[in-house]
Amino acid sequence: MRNIDIFLREKGIKPSYQRKRIYEFLHQNPIHPTVNDIYWALIHDIPTLSKATVYNTMNLFNEHGLIDIIPIEGNESRFDLHPIKPHAHFKCDACHQVFDVEIEIPPHLISKELAGCQVETQNINFTGVCSACMEAKNSKVI
Structure with missing residues (x-):
């Protein structure tokens, strides 16, 4: 930098x-x-x-x-x-890390209620269990 x-x-x-x-x-x-x-x-x-x-x-x-x-x-x-590119976030409930998720919402899918509005911020967040934690959990199952 x-x-x-x-x-x-x-x-x-x-x-x-x-x-x-x-x-x-x-x-x-x-x-x-x-x-x-x-x-x-x-x-x-x-x-x-x-x-x-x-x-x-x-x-x-x-x-x-x-x-x-x-x-x-x-x-x-x-x-x-x-961010340089719009993206969403995923938070793993097991390890608590937050990951970037590439996501793009096409303008035609944005709600009619937003027509005429100037959207300043867009936050899309997902929570769950990440693949690494799922793999660790599944490897412990006998």
Whole structure:
């Protein structure tokens, strides 16, 4: 990735050390992290980091269009760098990982109720058990 300082400034965000490190983490770890995931991944390198700082930074990144908030869990948001291509998400109930799912909805399948509306965000989420967890579960059956 090119210079994060310049990138954040171009997006209208003051590039503090913590913001740069959080963005760098998101860029290098496309794991759809939670605030807790980000906090625990960075706290050892940034002892002054707080969960409030991570939360506020994620809100700032969202306001400036750098990330999407994935509403796939009821109690905690996950985050995705602003996608290049529209996609859905699948959350495995066994291992709790969130995977990208390529999906494209043809315009003719979009509900008539949305005619004349400007859709800003589209979230399609699936939950279940991923193939790796299913395979592990099936291999334990005798």
